[in-house]
Amino acid sequence: MKIKKDVVEIVFNSLEGQLSREQIEHMLEKPQYDYMGDLAFPCFTLAKLFRQSPQSIASDIASKITNPLVEKVEAVRGYVNVFLKRDKVTNEVINEVNRSAQEYGNLDIGRGEVVTLDFSSPNIAKPFSMGHLRSTVIGNSLALVAEKCGYKTVKINHIGDWGTQFGKLIVAYRLWGKEDTLRQDPIKELLKLYVHFHEKAEHDPSLNDQAREWFKKLEEGNEEARSLWTWFREESLQEFSKIYKKLGITFDSYHGEAFYNDKMQRIVDLLEEKKMLEQSEGAHVVPLEDLPPCLIRKRDGSTLYATRDLAAAVYRQENYHFKKSLYVVGNEQSLHFQQLFTVLKKMGYEWQKGMEHISFGMMLKDGKKMSTRKGKIVLLEEVIQEAISLAMKNINDKNPQLEAKEEVARHVGTGAIIFHDLKHHRSNDIEFSLEDMLRFEGETGPYVQYTHARASSLLVKGQFEKDSDHVGIDDKEAWSVVTQLMYFPNVIKRASENSDPSQIAKYVVELSRAFNQYYGSVRVLDDASKRQARLSLVYSVKAVLKEGLRLLGLQAPEKM
Known part of the structure; x- marks a missing residue:
């Protein structure tokens, strides 16, 4: 302003x-x-x-x-x-919002530069659990905020489609799997096999040796191993795409770990050329001053996450020419990213200054981390379905004649889940509680969505004339709403600078509260001489709530 x-x-x-x-x-x-x-x-x-x-x-x-x-x-x-001067500022703010609507709060910090965002990244052949939700929704919101700030974004889903777990799955499938059962419900059956493998391996360590052998066969291009890996991967991507569709999230790239298999030798060669590699107990490492050495190649010659991520970073810079590169990955990977960025700096890459690990806390169940290996997970798809069902029940109880009920229930149900995550600062752990997640009052997505729907309803009832000149609004009760509207661009800037979507989540709750207090104390439609001026404030609130919800990855229903 x-x-x-x-x-x-x-x-x-x-x-x-x-x-x-x-x-x-x-x-x-x-x-x-x-x-x-x-x-x-x-x-x-x-x-x-x-x-x-x-x-x-x-x-x-x-x-x-x-x-x-x-x-x-x-x-x-x-x-x-x-x-x-509240009267003058009120009209200036309302006019500014109403002129630009969705563009209000747009910033030109990015100046068209590219930001790559590495987020979500579930593992193939494992179900999409609540544990994957955080990276997915935080990364998506940060991409939307970056675009709002004038950056071009490349959203990358770095799928976990390589590693020794595939040796374990191949062994498990060959010993206990059935093709018909697997085709009926691929992910559920693969999870069963994975958990069963670990249970058996506790008493029979030779299974782990077999798993390593089969992964080696996969790396060497063994036909059976490659065929099973491809099948597991395709089935998993199909299942993941259903979840992403429900959440309204898209990606520009699904290049996973396997994509970089033929790009890692170049990194090893570069490190050798720069005389950065040293031998340590038969393995190759890059020694680092204030950090543990970065392991590049194991004793048996196989590469690791660090090698792969170095190859990915170089590939992304050469192909996307990023100004910033964000990795939305849990707190527990902090050391890995410190090592990654330090090695790139030692290699002489100036662009590594734009790389950042956007860390976040864990989704806990009963105070403990969810574990796929032990089968202690909560499936995101089941939670989404339960949230949508609860939203539908609320609609049937309170507004059974609502048009497009199924669509509204989907938007409200998924919105409740996304908002529950994003209202917390990302560095905090979150205890999984279905009850808290699906609560529809208080600091929740449905509360903000309902406020947006209430504003929409008022505009229809009052026959708001958007493009007409309105007499200035002079309600003293409007000031708290106006000051909230005034701060929206600042909130977006802070969310961008701190990579913190919770700034926007808290903001839309505060704006909703301010508006609902105004609505409770001023009869917006009663005075015909002031109606259109008051509705111009309502329109501003609706526009900013809709944009705030969009930046969090939520829909804004017109009716609820």
Whole structure:
């Protein structure tokens, strides 16, 4: 909004360039209480810089702020508190939102540069569990936020389609599998075989030797091994695509681990050329100063995750020319990514500066990590189906005549699951609770979706004329809604800078609350002379809620 840019410019000039405009904008706050103003700039960090007290600096800045949208400015306890002319600002904000609707909050931080996002990445021949949900929805939201900020995105699903687990599955299928049973329900049957293998291997270690032998055969191109691997992979991708369709998520690339099999030798050769490889107990490693050595090739000559990820990073830079490359992978892989980025830096690749591990906490069940190996998982597809069924029950109870009930139930059910994840800061672990996930009141996706539907209904009832000029809105109750609308671009910027979708999730809840309080205290449609002006505020709320939900990967039903 222009008033904020004006305040930033005045502060910037007052500080004689000691802070950048971006730093100043980042420091601007929304005061906790109304009596403290509408914008606040804290001066405490500037005291050392200028060798003056925070209060003296605040007084100096406050004396320079003049603007037709500013009512008054106060310097209080080291803060510059700016009070806005609420009637003028209200109309400016509403007009700005209504003019641009979906484009409101668009930023040009990215300037058309490419961001690759590596996320979701489930393992072939294993079910898509709740444990995979976090990477999937966080990565998707970050891609949408990046696009909102002017980046071009490449969404990569780095499928886990290689490794010794395939040796285990091939052995299990050859010993206990039946083709007919597997074709009826591939993923469920493959999970059974995988769990059964581990149960048996605890008492018969020779099974692990057989698994290693079969994986070696797969690597060498054995026809039977290759045929089973291809079958398991195709069946898995079909099952995954059903889940992604329900969640409304798409990818630009499904290049998994196997794709890089013929690209790893080049990396090993490069490391040898640069004299970075050392032998350690028969294996080849890259020694690193402050980290454990990065293992590149095992004693038996086979490569590892690090080799594969180095090959993937080089491939992505050469093919996509990324400015930033984000890996949305759990906290437990932090060391792996520190090693990966450090090795790339030692190889002389400047572009590695744009690479970042977007870590997140685990989805826990009864306080413990879910384990496919032990069969202790919760299937995402079953949770989605249960959420949709509960949404349908609510619709049938409260609005049985609703049009397109099945579609609305799907949007609300999947929205409840996605929102429940994204409202938590990504670094926190989440305890799996179906009850909490499917709650439809409080800080939930359905609450925000219902608020959007309520706004849509008001616009229809009031016959809102979007493109007409409306008399300014003067309801004092509208101010909390207006200030929320004003901060939307800032929220998007923070979500982008911190790779944190929870900023947007919390924001749409707060905007919904502010709007519902306004709706509860002002009879929007009663006064014909004010109706269209009030509906212009309602339209702004609807537009921003819809865009906020979209950035989280949720649909915004018109009716509920």
